[in-house]
Amino acid sequence: xxxxxxxxxxxxxxxxAAFGGEDLLTFSLNCNNGVFAxxxxxxxxxxxxxxxxxxxxTEAIEFxxxxxxxxxxxxxxxxxxxxxxxxxxxxxKYFDDFHVSVGQGSIVAK
Amino acid sequence: xxxxxxxLFVMWRETVExxxxxxxxxxxxxxxxxxxxxxxxxWGGVLAGLAGAFLLGLGIDAMNDALSEEEHAYFxxxxxxxxxxxxxxxxxxxxRNGQRLKRDMEQTLSVNAQTENWWGVFSxxxxxxxxxxxxxxxxxxxxAMGSNGFASAQFWLALGLGAVLAGATFALLQLGGKLVxxxxxxxxxxxxxxxxxxxxxxxxIEKLIDVQLLPVIVAQVWDTTGLxxxxxxxxSLVSSFTGYRARxxxxxxxxxxxxxxxxxxxxxxxxxxxxxx
Numbered sequence: 205x206x207x208x209x210x211x212x213x214x215x216x217x218x219x220x221a222a223f224g225g226e227d228l229l230t231f232s233l234n235c236n237n238g239v240f241a242x243x244x245x246x247x248x249x250x251x252x253x254x255x256x257x258x259x260x261x262t263e264a265i266e267f268x269x270x271x272x273x274x275x276x277x278x279x280x281x282x283x284x285x286x287x288x289x290x291x292x293x294x295x296x297k298y299f300d301d302f303h304v305s306v307g308q309g310s311i312v313a314k
Numbered sequence: 315x316x317x318x319x320x321x322l323f324v325m326w327r328e329t330v331e332x333x334x335x336x337x338x339x340x341x342x343x344x345x346x347x348x349x350x351x352x353x354x355x356x357w358g359g360v361l362a363g364l365a366g367a368f369l370l371g372l373g374i375d376a377m378n379d380a381l382s383e384e385e386h387a388y389f390x391x392x393x394x395x396x397x398x399x400x401x402x403x404x405x406x407x408x409x410r411n412g413q414r415l416k417r418d419m420e421q422t423l424s425v426n427a428q429t430e431n432w433w434g435v436f437s438x439x440x441x442x443x444x445x446x447x448x449x450x451x452x453x454x455x456x457x458a459m460g461s462n463g464f465a466s467a468q469f470w471l472a473l474g475l476g477a478v479l480a481g482a483t484f485a486l487l488q489l490g491g492k493l494v495x496x497x498x499x500x501x502x503x504x505x506x507x508x509x510x511x512x513x514x515x516x517x518x519i520e521k522l523i524d525v526q527l528l529p530v531i532v533a534q535v536w537d538t539t540g541l542x543x544x545x546x547x548x549x550s551l552v553s554s555f556t557g558y559r560a561r562x563x564x565x566x567x568x569x570x571x572x573x574x575x576x577x578x579x580x581x582x583x584x585x586x587x588x589x590x591x
Contacts, residue, residue, distance in 0.1 A: 262456075262459075263456050263457070264452045264453050264455070264456030264457075266449065266452075270544050270545060270553070270559065270560070270561070271561055272524075273520040273521065273524040274524065277374055277449055277453075278374075278375075278452075279374060279375060279455065279456050280456050280459060282374070282375050282378070284375075284378040284379075286383065289524070289526055299545055301324075302320075302453055304320075305319075305547070308545060
């Protein structure tokens with residue numbers, strides 16, 4: 205009985221490691237007609253991470269950052285993500301290309 | 315609600331790049347009777363581009379879900395690099411053949427060589443229109459989803475503005491061609507297109523840097539944000555049309571210099587356009 209449990213347990217652990225895969229650190233960014241929340245996003249430097257962008261406004265937005273080399277258009281209600289490879293410490297600005305005058309947000313890697 | 319200025323700015327910015335390419339190609343092809351066949355390919359390309367813009371624009375959410383980060387980057391980089399190469403090819407083709415009379419061209423260029431170039435015209439027009447057009451479609455469709463749907467005043471305003479601005483850019487280019495000598499016009503438009511190709515090349519390699527297919531070598535060589543911030547309104551325009559980067563990676567600089575050196579070298583090799591118009 206004990207042996208069977210041990211084997212099952214070990215099998216589950218191995219399965220978890222094999223299929224769970226690498227768990228990417230995920231951050232969330234909301235954009236409402238050009239206004240980003242949070243305005244400044246803190247992330248760890250040197251770690252690859254996923255940035256989920258959610259258009260919670262009534263108009264299309266385009267998440268764009270020259271420094272991060274990202275461009276992503278999202279229709280209202282649209283949700284998508286970008287993968288950001290390990291960053292050097294520093295501040296990386298981004299903006300909404302469809303609402304340029306509204307202002308920029310930034311990602312700070314420490 | 316987006317105000318008039320914001321809508322105007324987005325519509326202008328989105329249409330001007332595509333209209334620059336289409337307008338310049340139209341001026342070049344209609345300058346000389348041998349280009350007449352090419353015009354059909356140009357309009358065909360524009361139509362194909364519009365269809366592509368609708369598909370990409372309306373399917374943006376589906377595309378975001380279906381493609382992985384790498385696939386998305388390869389697709390975009392592919393389009394950008396193809397457009398850059400096509401522009402350079404077109405510029406040099408015009409330098410060689412722009413002055414030839416119809417009979418002369420038909421004698422020296424085989425039908426295949428001519429047709430090959432026309433398909434280049436088609437492809438370039440299609441990519442230029444599809445690329446900018448798809449963003450315009452996303453932008454427009456969200457305006458249409460306003461309180462009155464397609465009856466929304468903002469949607470029609472934006473659509474109207476887009477058409478007017480595109481038409482104005484096109485007309486201005488043709489007018490410019492008539493006001494100055496052909497040689498001057500060709501020189502200026504040639505430079506405009508080569509600058510644009512540089513910008514597309516930069517954007518293309520940046521997509522590949524982003525998914526780590528290419529190395530930055532040095533992440534940031536300098537920071538001229540103080541001089542011209544490429545995130546600002548003016549800066550982003552300069553950036554789109556010339557490839558300017560306020561914080562360039564070393565690879566950006568290497569590609570930039572290599573591109574212009576290659577262009578200069580190719581120009582030395584090709585025959586210069588003659589003064590007679």
